[in-house]
Amino acid sequence: QVQLVESGGGVVQPGRSLRLSCAASGFTFSDFAMHWVRQAPGKGLEWLAVISYRGDFKYYADSVKGRFTISRDNSKNTLYVQMNSLRDDDMGVYYCAREKTGGGVRLDYWGQGTLVTVSS
Amino acid sequence: EIVLMQSPGTLSLSPGERATLSCRASQSVSSNYLAWYEQKPGQAPRLLIYGASTRATGIPDRFSGSGSGTHFTLTISRLEPEDFAVYYCHQYSGSPPYTFGQGTKVEIK
Numbered sequence: 145q146v147q148l149v150e151s152g153g154g155v156v157q158p159g160r161s162l163r164l165s166c167a168a169s170g171f172t173f174s175d176f177a178m179h180w181v182r183q184a185p186g187k188g189l190e191w192l193a194v195i196s197y198r199g200d201f202k203y204y205a206d207s208v209k210g211r212f213t214i215s216r217d218n219s220k221n222t223l224y225v226q227m228n229s230l231r232d233d234d235m236g237v238y239y240c241a242r243e244k245t246g247g248g249v250r251l252d253y254w255g256q257g258t259l260v261t262v263s264s
Numbered sequence: 265e266i267v268l269m270q271s272p273g274t275l276s277l278s279p280g281e282r283a284t285l286s287c288r289a290s291q292s293v294s295s296n297y298l299a300w301y302e303q304k305p306g307q308a309p310r311l312l313i314y315g316a317s318t319r320a321t322g323i324p325d326r327f328s329g330s331g332s333g334t335h336f337t338l339t340i341s342r343l344e345p346e347d348f349a350v351y352y353c354h355q356y357s358g359s360p361p362y363t364f365g366q367g368t369k370v371e372i373k
Contacts, residue, residue: 179362181309189301189309189352189364203360206265239308248315249356250299254308 146170146253148240153258156230166223166240166255174198174218177243179251180225182260184236193225194243208234227260235262266291268353268365276373283340285368287353292333297356300329300338303367304349312351313338340370348372 152164166178180192193204193214202214213226223240237259241251267290277283287298295316301309311320313329316336326341340347353365 181364188350188367189303189354191354191360191362191364194360194362205361244314247318248296248299250311250314250320251301251309251354252311252314252320254310256308 146242148242148253148255150238150240150255150258153238153260155261155263157264158231158262160230161226161228162230162260164225164227164238164240164258164260168221168223168242171242173216173221178214178216178223179241179243180212180214180223181239181241181251181254182234182236183239183257184233187236190236192238195223230260230262232262235260265361266293266355266357266363268355268363270351270353270365270368272368273366274369274371276371277343278373279343279345281343283338283343283347283370285338285340285351285370287331287336287338287365289334289336289355291357293336293355293357295332298329298331298336299354299356301352301354302347302349303352309352343370345372 147169149167179194195214211229215224237257239257240255242253244252269288271286298316300313303309317329350367350369356362
């Protein structure tokens with residue numbers, strides 16, 4: 145069955161960096177575009193970034209552009225997001241999600257999320 | 265950037281009642297690129313509807329989606345106890361960013 149498992153969250157000081165990972169299994173990872181979505185405490189969902197199945201196209205939300213970098217290693221079935229210059233408002237649960245096309249684009253599988261806390 | 269506005273912010277209903285949730289876009293969204301998700305406390309979002317009106321695998325037929333252009337609707341025909349949750353619309357139309365609405369909370373009256 146399809147599984148997405150995020151890791152790498154934790155407590156980090158403002159201005160520091162963190163890299164999150166999303167390990168995929170149960171499907172051909174290299175066939176699918178992948179997304180990162182986050183949720184600040186008590187708030188709604190915020191789309192952050194997408195990477196194409198080959199990794200050659202990447203797009204970002206304005207809130208993270210220039211600070212976050214999405215990447216993937218198809219040989220390891222793993223999605224990443226490198227987060228630099230972290231700010232208080234970057235705190236929240238970070239989800240990876242698989243993009244499915246055909247009949248309409250959607251995020252059909254999500255990980256359980258990993259919590260990032262930005263605090264001095 | 266396409267902004268999605270969901271209304272109402274909170275919907276207070278009883279089990280068995282009908283829920284109608286609205287999602288309005290600041291620009292036209294292709295129906296192929298509008299989806300709805302359900303999220304319960306402490307859980308990841310779950311895909312309900314894609315292509316504005318197609319139910320995802322395993323989603324009960326009490327959930328339905330409709331709409332086009334700038335106005336989309338999620339309807340839950342008869343609320344079950346497990347349907348009390350937060351619902352988000354999401355668009356992928358045109359260029360990124362692929363924005364979410366702010367959510368509608370369906371709570372027990």
